[in-house]
Amino acid sequence: MPQAPSKAGSATADEIRQAALEQFAQSGYDASSMRDIAASVGIKAASLYNHFDSKEEILWDVTRSAMSDLAANRDEALARLGPGAGPRAQLAAFVSAHVGFHAERRHQAVLVNSQLGSLSQSHRRKAVALRDEYENSLRMIIDAGVASGEFNVFDAQVATLAILQMGTGVSVWFRPDGRLSIDQVGAQYVKLALAVVSQQVR
Amino acid sequence: MPQAPSKAGSATADEIRQAALEQFAQSGYDASSMRDIAASVGIKAASLYNHFDSKEEILWDVTRSAMSDLAANRDEALARLGPGAGPRAQLAAFVSAHVGFHAERRHQAVLVNSQLGSLSQSHRRKAVALRDEYENSLRMIIDAGVASGEFNVFDAQVATLAILQMGTGVSVWFRPDGRLSIDQVGAQYVKLALAVVSQQVR
């Protein structure tokens, strides 16, 4: 049964999303042609336009879903803690989820962190807003820990960015068949993050 | 007096390097056209070929000099310590130099960290070798600190990458007219790095 263009339920559209994601993450948006994407799905370039209006719409689709998945992954991890969890438990849950995502779904992570500049102005604004929300949710955990006296940081914003960026970097070097498992890497970075928010007052 | 093509001393070649660096760092290599680069220098695209053999040669030129400057910046910082410095002083000097470079020369830093994939295979191999040398020089400092008992890390390679990547991230958010000075940011990250290599044994 045929589907309307760009509908989420189309099997072909999902194949296009998957192929575009890998191409964009590996070679970059500009270096990935519609012909390449179509070829890896098994169709011709013109047929892509039955599913997406433009190449940029494909980029936005995969970018938005990647950022949505990242936030949902965080929400689930925090929800598992229950309402009474303190800042240390929240920070551990956030970092574990953050690093786990960047290891397990590194193609999506690399895409979000390297191809935002290729989005249209309108879509880029939305992506930046989603990124700011994600960043701010970590900032609020750190602020709560500082307020309760459980954390010590010289600058909460620097600590926020440092924790996020070292975790994001996992998507660059992690390999599924490497020396460390996802759980091992996640546990490592939880310890590193706790070290960052436990700075000596001196 | 005219210069031979691609010679380092040419004033026009330097203008091309500067213009290309900013274009590549801001818009990416593929999205930067030879016409754009030429226009910001005040010449036509064809005239660029009197100074560089190809667009990729320009990318390699600015990439190589950026990576060379980064390593030289590190060497100077370590040399200032003198021969008797211990791992803690070496780590502080490394991180201060690393973060200082990524704040002060963020265009060059962004270029190196985002456009390596657009280099030719031969040039990319050389760039990766330079990056590995840089990464390994930090790894050796951490290994020395672990061996002497001054550092405690769960995994030396993870600690190395975490320190490098959080410092590299400064090039993304730092603004010269922002809230923090380069020296303030450098001092912050020295403390964060020392926290990373002072993990509780538990």
Add this chain to the structure above:
DNA sequence: GTCTATATATCGATAGAC
């Protein structure tokens, strides 16, 4: 929904006058 064929634009790079 796929295909072939093509419109239209822009790219890197070259030729040759000055």
Add this chain to the structure above:
DNA sequence: GTCTATCGATATATAGAC
């Protein structure tokens, strides 16, 4: 060393047959 003019390749996107 700059320019104008242009080549040849490739890009996104569209038109219309099936």
